[in-house]
Amino acid sequence: MVSEEIYKELSIKNEKKIVLLVIDGVGDLPVDGKTALEDAVTPSLDKLCQNSITGLTYPVSMGITPGSGPAHLSIFGYDPLKYNIGRGVLEALGIDFKLGKKDIAARSNFATIDENGVITDRRASRIPTEKNQEICEFLSSRIKSIEDVEVIIRSGKEHRFVVVFRGDDLSDGVKDTDPQQVGLKPRVSASLDSRGEKTARIVNTFVETASSLLKDYTPANFVLLRGISKYPDIPSMEELFKLTPAAIATYPMYKGLARLVGMEILETGSSITSEFDSLKKNWHAFDFFYIHIKKTDSYGEDGNFEKKVSVIEEVDKNIPQILDLEPDCFVVTGDHSTPCKMKAHSWHPNPFLLNSPFGRKDSAVSFTELECAKGILGKFAAINAMTLMLAHTLKLKKYGA
Amino acid sequence: MVSEEIYKELSIKNEKKIVLLVIDGVGDLPVDGKTALEDAVTPSLDKLCQNSITGLTYPVSMGITPGSGPAHLSIFGYDPLKYNIGRGVLEALGIDFKLGKKDIAARSNFATIDENGVITDRRASRIPTEKNQEICEFLSSRIKSIEDVEVIIRSGKEHRFVVVFRGDDLSDGVKDTDPQQVGLKPRVSASLDSRGEKTARIVNTFVETASSLLKDYTPANFVLLRGISKYPDIPSMEELFKLTPAAIATYPMYKGLARLVGMEILETGSSITSEFDSLKKNWHAFDFFYIHIKKTDSYGEDGNFEKKVSVIEEVDKNIPQILDLEPDCFVVTGDHSTPCKMKAHSWHPNPFLLNSPFGRKDSAVSFTELECAKGILGKFAAINAMTLMLAHTLKLKKYGA
Numbered sequence: 090m091v092s093e094e095i096y097k098e099l100s101i102k103n104e105k106k107i108v109l110l111v112i113d114g115v116g117d118l119p120v121d122g123k124t125a126l127e128d129a130v131t132p133s134l135d136k137l138c139q140n141s142i143t144g145l146t147y148p149v150s151m152g153i154t155p156g157s158g159p160a161h162l163s164i165f166g167y168d169p170l171k172y173n174i175g176r177g178v179l180e181a182l183g184i185d186f187k188l189g190k191k192d193i194a195a196r197s198n199f200a201t202i203d204e205n206g207v208i209t210d211r212r213a214s215r216i217p218t219e220k221n222q223e224i225c226e227f228l229s230s231r232i233k234s235i236e237d238v239e240v241i242i243r244s245g246k247e248h249r250f251v252v253v254f255r256g257d258d259l260s261d262g263v264k265d266t267d268p269q270q271v272g273l274k275p276r277v278s279a280s281l282d283s284r285g286e287k288t289a290r291i292v293n294t295f296v297e298t299a300s301s302l303l304k305d306y307t308p309a310n311f312v313l314l315r316g317i318s319k320y321p322d323i324p325s326m327e328e329l330f331k332l333t334p335a336a337i338a339t340y341p342m343y344k345g346l347a348r349l350v351g352m353e354i355l356e357t358g359s360s361i362t363s364e365f366d367s368l369k370k371n372w373h374a375f376d377f378f379y380i381h382i383k384k385t386d387s388y389g390e391d392g393n394f395e396k397k398v399s400v401i402e403e404v405d406k407n408i409p410q411i412l413d414l415e416p417d418c419f420v421v422t423g424d425h426s427t428p429c430k431m432k433a434h435s436w437h438p439n440p441f442l443l444n445s446p447f448g449r450k451d452s453a454v455s456f457t458e459l460e461c462a463k464g465i466l467g468k469f470a471a472i473n474a475m476t477l478m479l480a481h482t483l484k485l486k487k488y489g490a
Numbered sequence: 491m492v493s494e495e496i497y498k499e500l501s502i503k504n505e506k507k508i509v510l511l512v513i514d515g516v517g518d519l520p521v522d523g524k525t526a527l528e529d530a531v532t533p534s535l536d537k538l539c540q541n542s543i544t545g546l547t548y549p550v551s552m553g554i555t556p557g558s559g560p561a562h563l564s565i566f567g568y569d570p571l572k573y574n575i576g577r578g579v580l581e582a583l584g585i586d587f588k589l590g591k592k593d594i595a596a597r598s599n600f601a602t603i604d605e606n607g608v609i610t611d612r613r614a615s616r617i618p619t620e621k622n623q624e625i626c627e628f629l630s631s632r633i634k635s636i637e638d639v640e641v642i643i644r645s646g647k648e649h650r651f652v653v654v655f656r657g658d659d660l661s662d663g664v665k666d667t668d669p670q671q672v673g674l675k676p677r678v679s680a681s682l683d684s685r686g687e688k689t690a691r692i693v694n695t696f697v698e699t700a701s702s703l704l705k706d707y708t709p710a711n712f713v714l715l716r717g718i719s720k721y722p723d724i725p726s727m728e729e730l731f732k733l734t735p736a737a738i739a740t741y742p743m744y745k746g747l748a749r750l751v752g753m754e755i756l757e758t759g760s761s762i763t764s765e766f767d768s769l770k771k772n773w774h775a776f777d778f779f780y781i782h783i784k785k786t787d788s789y790g791e792d793g794n795f796e797k798k799v800s801v802i803e804e805v806d807k808n809i810p811q812i813l814d815l816e817p818d819c820f821v822v823t824g825d826h827s828t829p830c831k832m833k834a835h836s837w838h839p840n841p842f843l844l845n846s847p848f849g850r851k852d853s854a855v856s857f858t859e860l861e862c863a864k865g866i867l868g869k870f871a872a873i874n875a876m877t878l879m880l881a882h883t884l885k886l887k888k889y890g891a
């Protein structure tokens with residue numbers, strides 16, 4: 090793997106434009122003999138594939154099933170084993186909260202404890218989201234700061250919410266308060282290293298104050314914090330690759346991940362067509378576009394094969410729109426596989442297609458797992474996708490003389 | 491490559507069972523146009539292959555010929571470049587000596603020195619094994635300990651034997667006494683680091699004492715020690731992968747390697763059939779089974795193509811027995827290649843087949859080098875085999891959120 094220093098040294102700015110289309114969880118396992126990509130009618134993707142180079146990518150490593158964070162970082166050109174995004178940060182990204190570089194975020198639950206202080210339900214009977222919002226408003230009105238640290242509380246779904254601590258000298262080197270098991274008492278946070286003392290103290294004060302305010306809110310009479318984390322110190326795509334990147338995504342978490350590496354988030358409606366419209370509208374202003382299609386993954390998670398196929402077909406219908414823009418490099422791939430029969434993310438490698446005038450055409454005739462398996466790019470770590478996109482747009486100088 | 495910490499974090503225990511069948515040295519080069527695997531009639535392996543995913547594995551790295559130690563460690567999921575097993579330890583494993591964690595083992599030769607103390611034969615005219623046993627018994631009766639260290643002497647074949655030093659504060663950071671060349675004087679052992687002083691002193695005392703006792707045993711009038719080593723500090727498969735593993739092997743070295751990573755060694759007769767019987771008998775008690783077939787390698791080393799083919803055919807006849815047990819993941823592979831025309835281990839990658847309901851079937855129709863070369867797994871480092879086996883039995887959690 091090429092180091093970040095080498096990318097900084099070799100990358101150059103030019104006018105050529107890259108489009109990275111990520112069809113979330115598109116890779117599949119056969120259902121009745123065919124995968125979703127094999128079943129879908131995709132004339133545009135097939136034709137594109139016949140003029141492209143193909144392969145299969147491993148997001149993290151062979152056999153490792155990635156979450157959305159590592160899977161995306163990897164296609165963006167970042168080592169997913171180096172940059173570990175905490176659960177608190179991801180949760181904040183997921184509710185579209187604009188986290189600052191120094192902020193500490195915690196993934197938090199409303200929970201139930203009994204008179205002895207023992208946790209009886211880590212999820213407070215999954216209180217309705219409306220109740221959650223009401224409690225978060227109440228807590229927000231009563232806890233605005235602790236010492237010199239601002240406290241920001243944002244509700245999520247059912248029992249989930251996010252707490253953000255904003256101030257100086259905060260560290261993510263602190264322990265969770267959530268023991269992740271009922272029948273135990275909540276933990277007291279503690280510093281994991283020399284820098285975490287203040288944060289642990291603030292966290293513990295927050296838990297005490299919130300819980301005493303919630304005494305009469307049973308089943309939501311306690312709060313549990315975990316994944317207490319801050320933004321990883323990650324260089325931007327501009328810094329590493331000299332790109333001016335933009336993201337078109339409909340779900341907060343993917344916008345958050347894109348923002349994390351310095352992409353500008355473009356406005357879009359929620360339909361696939363409106364995402365492609367946004368690309369067209371902003372075509373002049375950026376040289377790298379990440380477009381995220383979410384529903385393939387959602388239907389994979391639901392085990393809904395037919396709907397997954399229909400989303401792929403809808404994407405296919407929009408492919409000519411992208412081609413009309415004449416991108417210098419156009420990549421279509423998944424971030425990870427979400428096989429319908431597993432109803433979950435999986436470790437299976439992702440079909441990958443790269444279209445550029447500088448590709449050595451291979452024999453793949455359609456954009457499917459098995460056709461891409463024959464491709465000239467072979468099976469490779471997804472982190473190389475960025476290098477390939479930069480290479481095919483002549484954005485990398487020669488290494489050495 | 492995923493770190494051991496990540497395996498510890500991601501691996502989970504479940505009921506699913508893995509069978510890893512290692513056909514030692516099975517990979518070959520063509521003789522009269524066909525490799526042993528291509529020549530052998532293997533209907534069961536072929537059928538299995540048609541329902542499996544395939545690839546070719548590199549035990550250590552492209553072009554590197556591995557010994558049995560690194561080749562096996564790699565398929566067991568351990569970095570063979572991180573865990574270097576000393577020759578002394580391997581020799582002890584090879585004679586089925588149960589080495590303790592603190593023991594120091596040396597690969598030792600009886601040798602001949604002349605009146606000036608110069609080595610004239612490093613192998614003492616390859617004295618008969620019976621003579622070796624007699625001398626080892628004699629030495630054992632006269633040297634039981636040095637300082638507070640127990641000395642254990644075990645005979646091997648011809649001029650070879652093993653010395654084990656058992657006691658506290660011993661280190662493998664010491665120099666060999668064998669200069670590995672005739673015409674030189676034996677070396678004096680010395681500490682390679684601060685921890686080796688005691689061991690070097692014990693080694694030198696042993697050599698002096700043994701050699702003075704052997705004065706009249708010409709040609710075996712001296713002893714040379716090399717590969718002075720101890721067990722690598724290696725985490726067990728239980729610790730890393732949460733497996734309860736068992737090994738079925740007929741040769742001591744492979745049992746020793748399996749014991750090294752914490753496998754339980756199952757009883758078996760020496761025939762292939764009895765190895766498979768042992769699998770059946772112990773099926774309920776473990777979730778990971780390593781079965782080792784030795785003779786393919788032995789016949790490869792002999793350059794006996796026909797016999798190698800016949801061993802492969804015998805294995806093939808036993809495949810249905812394994813399938814009857816319905817393993818959740820069944821892998822067939824070699825540890826390294828042993829081409830008949832080379833009569834030695836080689837660097838050629840190993841055919842690899844993984845059968846599981848979660849595989850994307852590929853186009854390989856028979857278990858041969860060239861068919862596996864087309865496989866969906868591509869060419870990959872053998873250390874990934876363990877990750878793949880864990881993934882296909884759902885024994886790994888998602889990495890990151």
